[in-house]
Amino acid sequence: ADTLFIKNTKTSQTFNIPLGINGDFIDNDWFMCKIPAGLQLINLKSAKQEIIFDVAQYSYLPSSKKLLILTQKKKDHQLVIRTLDGTVRERILDVGEYVIGPANQAILYSIKKGPQSIIKLLNLSKSNQKKVLLTSSGSFNNLVWDRTKENAVAFIQKSQEISGQQNSIFYYNLQQNKLYSSNPDSQRSFLGDSLYITDTSYNLQISDDTQRVFFIVRKKSSSEDSTKGSEVQLWNGNDKWIYPMEQVQKSFKDIYLAQWNPIDDKYTLISNDTLSRFMLTGDQKFALLYNPKEYEPHYKEIALTDYYITDLLTGKCKPFVREHSSHLLYTIPSPGGKYIAYFDKKNWWVYDIAKQTHTNITQGISQSFFQNKSQYPNNVEPYAEIRWTKNDKEILIYDAFD
Numbered sequence: 587a588d589t590l591f592i593k594n595t596k597t598s599q600t601f602n603i604p605l606g607i608n609g610d611f612i613d614n615d616w617f618m619c620k621i622p623a624g625l626q627l628i629n630l631k632s633a634k635q636e637i638i639f640d641v642a643q644y645s646y647l648p649s650s651k652k653l654l655i656l657t658q659k660k661k662d663h664q665l666v667i668r669t670l671d672g673t674v675r676e677r678i679l680d681v682g683e684y685v686i687g688p689a690n691q692a693i694l695y696s697i698k699k700g701p702q703s704i705i706k707l708l709n710l711s712k713s714n715q716k717k718v719l720l721t722s723s724g725s726f727n728n729l730v731w732d733r734t735k736e737n738a739v740a741f742i743q744k745s746q747e748i749s750g751q752q753n754s755i756f757y758y759n760l761q762q763n764k765l766y767s768s769n770p771d772s773q774r775s776f777l778g779d780s781l782y783i784t785d786t787s788y789n790l791q792i793s794d795d796t797q798r799v800f801f802i803v804r805k806k807s808s809s810e811d812s813t814k815g816s817e818v819q820l821w822n823g824n825d826k827w828i829y830p831m832e833q834v835q836k837s838f839k840d841i842y843l844a845q846w847n848p849i850d851d852k853y854t855l856i857s858n859d860t861l862s863r864f865m866l867t868g869d870q871k872f873a874l875l876y877n878p879k880e881y882e883p884h885y886k887e888i889a890l891t892d893y894y895i896t897d898l899l900t901g902k903c904k905p906f907v908r909e910h911s912s913h914l915l916y917t918i919p920s921p922g923g924k925y926i927a928y929f930d931k932k933n934w935w936v937y938d939i940a941k942q943t944h945t946n947i948t949q950g951i952s953q954s955f956f957q958n959k960s961q962y963p964n965n966v967e968p969y970a971e972i973r974w975t976k977n978d979k980e981i982l983i984y985d986a987f988d
Contacts, residue, residue, distance in 0.1 A: 592617055592628070601628055601635075612646055616670050620644075625655065627670065636672070643683070647690045650710050654693070656681060665695060667714065676714050685729045687736035692760075694739045696726040705729075705741060705756075719758050719765055728785050732792040737761055740792055740799045742785045753783040755790070757799055757848040766848035776844075776853035780806055787837070793870040794923075798845045798898075800870070803855070805840035826882035835878075838863070843873065845898060854901070861894055863912075868978075869923025871898055872939060878912050887962060888913045895926075895939075906937070907944075915971045922978035929968045932956045934983050953985035 590606030593599070601617070603609075603626060609619040617628045624641040628634070643656040652675065655666045665684055667676035682703075684695035691711045697704040705719040705726050720726075720743075728742040738759050745752035754773060757766040777783070781803040788802040821829045843856040843864040857864040861875035873896045880891040893906040907928060910917070916929040926937040933948045934955060948955050958965045970984040 590619060592630070594630070599633070601633075610646070612670065613648070613651065618644075618646065624657075629671075645686055647686065647710070649690045652710065654684070654686070656684060663698075667710075676708075678708075682725070683727065683729060685731060685739075687731045687739075688734055689736040692736060694729050694731065694741070696729060696741075698725060707739070707758075707760075720756060728790050730790045730792060732794070732796050734794060735796075738792050738796040740790045742783065742790065742801075744785050753785050755783065755799060755801060755846055757792075757846075759796070766851075768846065768848075768853075769851055772851050772853065776855075777803065781842070782806060784841070788841075791866075791870070793845075795869075797849065798847050798870070800843060800845050800866070803842050803844050805842075826879040854898070856896065856898065865917070865919065867919040867923045867926065867939065868921040871923055872896060873898055874906060874917065874919070874926070875903070876912060881909070887960075887965075893917065916968070918972055920974045920978040920981075922974075924978040925981075927972055927974075927981060929956075932966050934968070934972065934981075936981065947981070948983065955983060955985055957986065 587605055590603040590609055592601040592609070603619060603621060606619040606621050606626065609617065611617055615629060615631050617630055619626055620641070621637070624637055624639040625644050627636045627638070638655055638657070640657045640659050641655055642658040645654045647654065651669065653668050653670055655668070657664050657666065663679070663681050665678040665681040666674060668674045678695070678697070680697045680699050682696040682698050684693050686693055691709065693708040693710065695706055695708065697706060701723055702721060703723070703725045704721050707717045707719060709715045722743055725744045726741050727744060730740050732738045738757065740755060740757045743754050743756060754768060758764070759766070784802050784804040791800040792798070793800070819829050825832070827835065842858065842862070845854050845856060846852070856873050857875055861877055863876050863878055865874040867873070875894045875896055876891040878889050878891055880889070882889060884890070889912045890909045891912045892908045893910055894903050895906040896903040907930065910928065910930055918927045919925070920927070924939060926939065928935050928937070932955070933946050936945050936947050937943070938945070955968060956966045957969060958967065960967070968984070969986060973982040974980070975982070
């Protein structure tokens with residue numbers, strides 16, 4: 587079986603950990619990794635080792651030098667906040683899940699006590715001060731923070747019905763100390779009779795301006811599939827995808843991206859049946875939409891498609907590029923939201939969102955930026971995924987020899 591080894595480069599002292607994964611050095615003197623039994627800690631100076639059993643989730647916070655461990659036994663779920671050497675600072679019972687804020691100063695977590703569920707905030711910078719955000723009979727999941735400033739959190743309250751078709755979203759602004767929830771009439775008006783908010787598979791996302799929450803809605807199944815549970819396959823010669831491909835892509839079927847503005851309690855559906863796939867720009871002000879079946883059937887391994895760019899503030903949608911590869915690594919928005927890079931016609935291009943201009947940035951360079959190692963007819967691929975530098979200032983692209 588695979589074994590993880592840690593070796594001292596000066597003394598050659600070696601530790602071996604069978605089936606150890608996700609290893610990480612901490613504060614020079616410690617090493618931590620996941621093992622089948624739980625979590626293994628090693629003091630690299632004293633060689634003392636500790637195994638913490640039944641660990642479902644763990645995190646280390648360098649700023650406060652605290653280790654967070656969520657243990658889940660049959661009837662005992664605990665979130666333990668402790669030091670690396672084992673001194674317990676806090677023990678919280680009945681925790682279902684937790685997420686740490688981007689500044690590592692606060693924790694959002696859920697508690698399940700009998701029929702009641704509770705969402706709480708714990709402030710690490712204020713002696714683990716706790717605040718109850720919401721108590722309810724329905725369970726909570728999909729807990730998220732905003733990505734940068736630790737100013738907002740969001741979560742889903744799962745309805746008690748089995749289908750989960752009455753789920754709802756909550757948003758809490760830490761600066762205002764205010765919890766936002768949707769008016770049932772507003773939510774009902776947006777979802778209608780055909781859609782519901784799904785709480786699985788896709789995480790909520792708070793926009794960088796903390797004004798909007800992105801979530802996924804799914805179409806309610808209209809009728810039971812008569813072939814479910816049988817070995818019957820229904821093939822149709824007019825389908826754009828053959829049956830096996832439809833099964834592979836099933837998880838994407840009948841799901842749509844939506845946004846909610848908590849302050850105005852306004853909902854917007856972003857993707858639709860015509861343009862079903864979606865990708866947000868770095869600042870979440872625009873969305874790229876496309877239909878992977880646009881030019882099917884064809885003989886390319888990766889489908890061609892037409893991309894459209896939608897302004898999420900105005901709702902205006904217009905063409906971006908046509909007959910472009912739907913390969914996810916061929917269209918890459920910049921983290922800051924200023925640009926979209928895409929690989930097309932054997933070159934890398936950059937689209938300036940504000941100026942609405944397309945620029946070929948590899949034209950005239952003597953090196954080649956494409957290859958056909960897979961040897962498919964007429965196939966053209968870039969050498970590696972591009973990278974952006976801070977504040978979208980530069981772009982890094984690869985030729986054959988890096």
